Amino acid sequence: MTIGVTGSGGKLGRATVERLRSDGHDVVGFDTVGTPGPGFTRVDLADYGQTLDAMLGVTARHTGLEALVHLAAIPVNGLVPDAATFHTNVAITFNVLFAAHRAGIRRVVFASSITAMGFPFDEAPPALPVDETYSSANNTYGLGKVVEEAMAAQMARWGEDASITALRFTNVVAPDEYATFERAGEPDYRRDLLGSWIDARDGAAAVALALAAARPGFAVYNVAAPTSGTRDASRAVAQRWFPGTPVADDLGEFESLMSTRRIQRELGFRAEYDWR
Numbered sequence: 001m002t003i004g005v006t007g008s009g010g011k012l013g014r015a016t017v018e019r020l021r022s023d024g025h026d027v028v029g030f031d032t033v034g035t036p037g038p039g040f041t042r043v044d045l046a047d048y049g050q051t052l053d054a055m056l057g058v059t060a061r062h063t064g065l066e067a068l069v070h071l072a073a074i075p076v077n078g079l080v081p082d083a084a085t086f087h088t089n090v091a092i093t094f095n096v097l098f099a100a101h102r103a104g105i106r107r108v109v110f111a112s113s114i115t116a117m118g119f120p121f122d123e124a125p126p127a128l129p130v131d132e133t134y135s136s137a138n139n140t141y142g143l144g145k146v147v148e149e150a151m152a153a154q155m156a157r158w159g160e161d162a163s164i165t166a167l168r169f170t171n172v173v174a175p176d177e178y179a180t181f182e183r184a185g186e187p188d189y190r191r192d193l194l195g196s197w198i199d200a201r202d203g204a205a206a207v208a209l210a211l212a213a214a215r216p217g218f219a220v221y222n223v224a225a226p227t228s229g230t231r232d233a234s235r236a237v238a239q240r241w242f243p244g245t246p247v248a249d250d251l252g253e254f255e256s257l258m259s260t261r262r263i264q265r266e267l268g269f270r271a272e273y274d275w276r
Helices: 011-022 047-055 083-103 140-155 177-184 200-212 234-241 262-267
Strands: 002-006 025-031 040-042 067-070 109-115 165-167 219-223
Touching: 002 011, 011 025, 011 177, 011 200, 047 083, 047 109, 067 083, 067 200, 083 109, 083 140, 109 140, 109 177, 140 165, 140 219, 165 200, 200 262
Parallel strands: 002 025, 002 067, 025 040, 067 109, 109 165, 165 219
Antiparallel strands: none
């Protein structure tokens, strides 16, 4: 397939482009930074005209996309004022999804976030591990992701056979960032992430699986390593962080408290990398 990837210069974007190309796809990256050349074009996704034009075709790059992966965003709160985080990210995602609709691109995967399901979890979730049925936004970045998911669910109905998949990524860890797990034994290490994490290469694998399995309608999946980023057993961690919160009887010893059961069951996701 010819696949467009927005945010291709980011940590997850680079890994995704590499993975999709290794799978034999023709990939065109779109971002505001990077060196224009084969496989990459600079696009300001806040400009709907540029976004639509890029989806329809770019001379010497592509004449039409069969699928789209949308990863571009202001990645966290604090880089710009809070309202700007919300306005920018929601507008960009609308531009990308609507342009894909206009361009007849029927297969879209986009990055949602653990921030759409309670991060930083000052309020205990209803049960552990937390699955895709729970949404709770506590900052403007997370609120934007909740809005984007709701918008995508509606827009997936607009086109015949249209498929839009939201992947709720947790903290993405690059191959050279594993030193952070030296702190895995600290009592509150990664508490705001439910102890979860995902290697960028496994995150890219989840994108590839979602593209391959795309079916009409809207779907949402958590994307995290199936095993936690904490040294202590998951049940003990759950009790320490969220006393009184129900915990699944069949929770694995080191199973992630951000549930990956659905993506494993429905898409066959298996992580290749583990900090342990």
